[in-house]
Amino acid sequence: MAYYLILGVMFISVTCVNSQEIEWERVSGGISISYLQPNGDMGKYWNNSFGLGGELKYELSKRTYLATGIQFSSFSKNNIKKSVPNFYFISIPLEIKFIFLIANGLHLSTGGGIQSNTFMFLGPEAEKLDDNDTESEFGIFIALGIETISFNEHTLEFYSKYQTIFSSPEQIGILFIGMRFFFF
Amino acid sequence: MKMKLKIFFLIVIALTSNSICQFSKINETFGMRMGSTLSHSIKYQEYRSTRFLPVVNNFNLNRWVSSKTTYIFNDLPVNVSLLNMSSLDLLPANLITNEITDTYDSDLRFQSGHSIGISSITIPDEFSISFRGYLGSQTGDQLIHFFTRDNTETTNINKIPPSGAISISNSNNKWGYRLTAGYYGFFSTGSENDRIISNTNNYYFNKLNKQILTSGNIFYQFKNNEILSLDFNFMSYYGWDIPPFITSFVHLENYFHRFQLSLKNLFGNLNLYLKKDESQGMINPGSGILPSKFLQTEYSFYSLWNLDLSESDKLEISGDINLYKFKNLSYKDDNPFQNFFNEDKDFINYGIASKYVHSFTNTFQSTLNLRYTKQNLLNTISGSIEIKEKIFKNTLLNFSAESYSYVPNVTELYGNFTRTDLIFSVRGNSSLKFSRSNKISLDLSYISEFSGLSVLQINPFFELIQNPIDQNTLQSIRTENTGEILRDAQYVNGSNQKLFGSYFLINAVFNKNIVVQSECQIADNKEVEYIPKFKSRLDIILSLSKYGNIAASWFYRTKSYWSEFTVSKENDFYLETGFDGLLPQISVVSLYYDFTLKPFYIFNILHFKISLENVFNSTQKYLPIGNSLNRTFVFAIAGEL
Numbered sequence: 001m002a003y004y005l006i007l008g009v010m011f012i013s014v015t016c017v018n019s020q021e022i023e024w025e026r027v028s029g030g031i032s033i034s035y036l037q038p039n040g041d042m043g044k045y046w047n048n049s050f051g052l053g054g055e056l057k058y059e060l061s062k063r064t065y066l067a068t069g070i071q072f073s074s075f076s077k078n079n080i081k082k083s084v085p086n087f088y089f090i091s092i093p094l095e096i097k098f099i100f101l102i103a104n105g106l107h108l109s110t111g112g113g114i115q116s117n118t119f120m121f122l123g124p125e126a127e128k129l130d131d132n133d134t135e136s137e138f139g140i141f142i143a144l145g146i147e148t149i150s151f152n153e154h155t156l157e158f159y160s161k162y163q164t165i166f167s168s169p170e171q172i173g174i175l176f177i178g179m180r181f182f183f184f
Numbered sequence: 185m186k187m188k189l190k191i192f193f194l195i196v197i198a199l200t201s202n203s204i205c206q207f208s209k210i211n212e213t214f215g216m217r218m219g220s221t222l223s224h225s226i227k228y229q230e231y232r233s234t235r236f237l238p239v240v241n242n243f244n245l246n247r248w249v250s251s252k253t254t255y256i257f258n259d260l261p262v263n264v265s266l267l268n269m270s271s272l273d274l275l276p277a278n279l280i281t282n283e284i285t286d287t288y289d290s291d292l293r294f295q296s297g298h299s300i301g302i303s304s305i306t307i308p309d310e311f312s313i314s315f316r317g318y319l320g321s322q323t324g325d326q327l328i329h330f331f332t333r334d335n336t337e338t339t340n341i342n343k344i345p346p347s348g349a350i351s352i353s354n355s356n357n358k359w360g361y362r363l364t365a366g367y368y369g370f371f372s373t374g375s376e377n378d379r380i381i382s383n384t385n386n387y388y389f390n391k392l393n394k395q396i397l398t399s400g401n402i403f404y405q406f407k408n409n410e411i412l413s414l415d416f417n418f419m420s421y422y423g424w425d426i427p428p429f430i431t432s433f434v435h436l437e438n439y440f441h442r443f444q445l446s447l448k449n450l451f452g453n454l455n456l457y458l459k460k461d462e463s464q465g466m467i468n469p470g471s472g473i474l475p476s477k478f479l480q481t482e483y484s485f486y487s488l489w490n491l492d493l494s495e496s497d498k499l500e501i502s503g504d505i506n507l508y509k510f511k512n513l514s515y516k517d518d519n520p521f522q523n524f525f526n527e528d529k530d531f532i533n534y535g536i537a538s539k540y541v542h543s544f545t546n547t548f549q550s551t552l553n554l555r556y557t558k559q560n561l562l563n564t565i566s567g568s569i570e571i572k573e574k575i576f577k578n579t580l581l582n583f584s585a586e587s588y589s590y591v592p593n594v595t596e597l598y599g600n601f602t603r604t605d606l607i608f609s610v611r612g613n614s615s616l617k618f619s620r621s622n623k624i625s626l627d628l629s630y631i632s633e634f635s636g637l638s639v640l641q642i643n644p645f646f647e648l649i650q651n652p653i654d655q656n657t658l659q660s661i662r663t664e665n666t667g668e669i670l671r672d673a674q675y676v677n678g679s680n681q682k683l684f685g686s687y688f689l690i691n692a693v694f695n696k697n698i699v700v701q702s703e704c705q706i707a708d709n710k711e712v713e714y715i716p717k718f719k720s721r722l723d724i725i726l727s728l729s730k731y732g733n734i735a736a737s738w739f740y741r742t743k744s745y746w747s748e749f750t751v752s753k754e755n756d757f758y759l760e761t762g763f764d765g766l767l768p769q770i771s772v773v774s775l776y777y778d779f780t781l782k783p784f785y786i787f788n789i790l791h792f793k794i795s796l797e798n799v800f801n802s803t804q805k806y807l808p809i810g811n812s813l814n815r816t817f818v819f820a821i822a823g824e825l
Contacts, residue, residue: 041332075430084331119327137325138817166815
C-alpha cells in the first residue's frame with residue numbers, strides 16, 4: 001500500500017511539471033469526510049461507514065487537476081452472518097479532475113481514476129486467513145461534485161463518487177458521498 | 185484521381201515516417217523485462233504459464249517442448265537451459281543495460297539458425313547511474329467474499345512486488361566499467377495454479393518467485409584500437425513454473441553464471457572470445473516428486489575474422505569449439521533423490537562457418553552462409569542464401585532460402601523425470617537424430633526515408649521441418665486431487681511438418697499526434713499444432729505532447745490445438761469430461777500511459793508508465809495448462825542520473 005502512496009505522490013509531483021520544477025503554489029491540500037455505502041455482499045453483511053482522510057491536488061491547467069489522497073474507514077459487521085470479521089478499509093485514489101464554472105464562485109467538478117483499496121481484516125474471524133489478513137485490490141471510479149471558493153480563497157467541495165473494486169467472484173461497488181475542504 | 189491518390193499516399197507515408205520515428209521506442213517502454221518486450225510482437229511465438237518467464241521463439245515451427253531459438257547474449261550463444269526453458273527472463277539481462285539487437289534467420293556463426301540477439305548498451309562516457317523498477321498486481325482478489333461465500337479457498341492472485349535493476353557505469357576513451365544489480369519478484373499462482381501447487385508442496389506454496397541478477401563488465405582499449413573486455417553475469421531463479429521438459433508444475437531453482445573474456449579488433453579485424461557458462465538446476469521435493477540437483481557447464485572458444493576482400497566483397501570466417509559437461513549432484517545428504525541425467529558425461533562439439541557478402545551494385549546484394557557442425561557422431565551442414573535489392577526508391581525486396589540443422593541438446597538426449605506417485609515419466613532419448621528446418625521467405629518492405637523504419641511490409645514464407653524433435657505422449661491423465669494434466673512421454677524425432685503463411689505490417693498516422701501500428705500473420709496450420717491460424721496486433725498511440733503518450737493495444741489470436749494434452753474421459757479422474765487439447769482464442773485489450781521528463785532536478789531523464797493489461801479480464805492463456813493471465817495494473821519508473 002505504501003508503494004502506491006509513494007508512487008501516487010511522486011506521480012503528482014512530476015506529471016504536472018513541464019518546466020521540470022514543481023510549482024508549489026499549484027499544490028493544494030486539505031481534509032475530507034465522507035459516507036460510504038457499499039453494495040453487493042459488502043452492503044449486505046456490513047454496516048455503512050464514515051471515512052476520514054487527507055487530500056492533495058495539483059493544478060495542471062485552469063480547469064484540470066490531478067488529485068490523490070488517503071482515506072480511512074472502519075466497517076463493522078451487522079451480525080447477519082457471524083463468521084464475517086470487522087475490517088479497516090484504506091483507499092488511495094489517483095484522479096484526473098475537470099472543473100467547469102456554473103455560477104459566480106461555483107464550479108461543477110467531474111473526474112475519474114484508479115484507486116488502491118486495502119482491506120485489513122480484524123478479530124478471531126480473520127484468523128483463518130493466516131498471514132493474508134491484509135489484502136489490496138484496485139478499482140476504478142467516476143466522481144461528480146460542486147465546488148465553491150470561500151473562506152479566504154479556500155475551497156469547499158461536496159462530491160459523490162462511485163467506485164467498483166475488481167474483486168472475485170464478483171466486483172464490489174461503493175458509493176462515497178462527502179465533503180472536501182482544501183485549506184492550503 | 186490516380187495522382188491525387190498517389191499524393192495522398194505519399195503524404196501519409198511522410199507523416200507516418202516522422203511520427204513512427206518519434207514513437208519507435210514506445211513498444212520497448214511497454215515491457216517490464218526483456219521477455220515481455222519481445223512478446224509484444226506477433227512475430228514471436230509465446231508460451232508461458234505465468235505472467236513471467238515467457239518462452240519466446242522466432243521460428244514458427246519451433247516445438248514448445250524443444251525450442252530451437254538460441255539467445256545470443258553479448259555476442260555468444262547460451263546453450264545451457266533449465267529443463268529446456270529457454271526464456272529471455274532467465275538470462276542475466278535487463279532493460280537498462282541490454283537491448284534486443286536483432287533476430288537472425290540467416291546467421292550461422294553459431295549452432296542455431298534461428299536466434300535472438302541481446303547485447304550490452306554502450307557504456308556512456310561519463311559517470312552514470314541508471315535504474316528501472318516496477319510493481320503491480322493482477323486483479324481478482326476474493327477480499328470479503330472469502331467470508332461471505334461458502335466453499336471458497338484463499339487465492340494467491342499474481343502480485344508483483346517492487347522489482348527492478350540499477351546500474352552504475354563510467355568510461356573514457358581508454359577504459360570503462362559497468363556494475364549492475366537487480367531483483368525481480370512475483371507470485372505466479374492464481375485460482376487454477378493454487379490447487380495444484382498447494383497440493384504438490386505446501387511449504388513452497390506461499391513462497392514468492394524471485395530472481396537476483398548481478399553483472400560486472402570492464403574493458404580496456406589499447407592504442408591500436410584493440411579492446412580487451414571481461415564480463416561476469418549471474419542470474420538466479422527460485423519459484424514455481426511449468427518447464428517444457430516436464431510439462432507439469434514443479435518448484436525450481438536455477439543459478440546461472442557466465443564468465444566471458446573478449447579480445448576484439450586484433451590485427452584490425454579478428455575477434456576472439458573465451459567463455460564459461462554454468463547452470464546449476466534444482467527440482468525441489470513435492471508430492472510424488474523426488475528432488476534432483478544437476479549441473480551443466482560449457483567452456484567455449486570462439487573466433488570471428490572479418491575480411492574485406494574488395495569494396496564489393498566481404499568474407500566472415502568463424503569457428504567455435506565447445507566442451508560440454510553435465511552431471512547429477514546429490515540434493516541433500518541422506519535424502520532420497522532422483523538423477524535428472526541418465527548419465528554423467530562430457531562431450532566436445534565444434535563448428536566452422538563462413539559468410540560471404542557480395543554487392544553487385546549499391547542496391548543489390550547477396551549473402552551466402554555455410555556452417556559445418558560436429559557433435560558426437562553427428563555431422564551436419566547448414567546453409568542459406570539471401571538476396572537484397574532495392575527495387576524502387578524506398579522499396580526493399582529480400583529473398584532468402586535457408587536450411588539449418590539442429591543437434592539435440594543434453595536434456596533431450598539424457599533428461600529424466602519420474603512422478604513416483606503415479607509412475608509417470610518424461611524421458612530423453614540418446615538415439616535422437618538432428619532435425620532440419622528449411623525456410624523460403626520473401627520480404628517486401630516500404631522503408632521510410634525519414635526514419636529508416638518499415639511503413640508497409642509483406643512477408644510470405646514457407647517452412648518445412650524434417651525430423652522435428654518433440655515429445656511423444658504415451659498417455660495423459662487429469663489427476664484426482666489437483667486437476668493437473670500429467671503426461672507420460674519420451675523425446676522422439678517426429679514426422680515432417682510444413683507451414684505456409686504470411687506476415688503483414690502497416691504503420692499509419694491520422695495526424696501528427698496519432699500513430700497506428702498494426703501487424704498480422706496468417707498461417708495454414710492444418711499440419712501444425714500450437715500455431716494459431718491468425719494472429720494480429722493493433723496499437724493506437726496518442727501523443728499528448730508534453731503530457732506524455734496514451735496507447736491502446738488489441739491483441740487477437742485464434743484458437744490452437746495441442747494434441748499432446750488430450751485427455752480421454754476414462755483418464756480424466758478430476759472432471760470426468762476429458763480434455764480436447766484446444767486452447768481458446770485470445771482477445772486482449774490493454775491501455776498504457778507513459779510520461780517522460782528530461783531533465784528533472786538531478787535526473788537526466790525520468791520515465792513513468794502506468795499500464796492496465798487485459799482491461800476486460802478476458803481469458804488469456806498461452807498453454808493448455810497453467811493460469812489465465814488476468815487484468816493487471818503495473819506501475820513502472822525508469823531514470824538516469
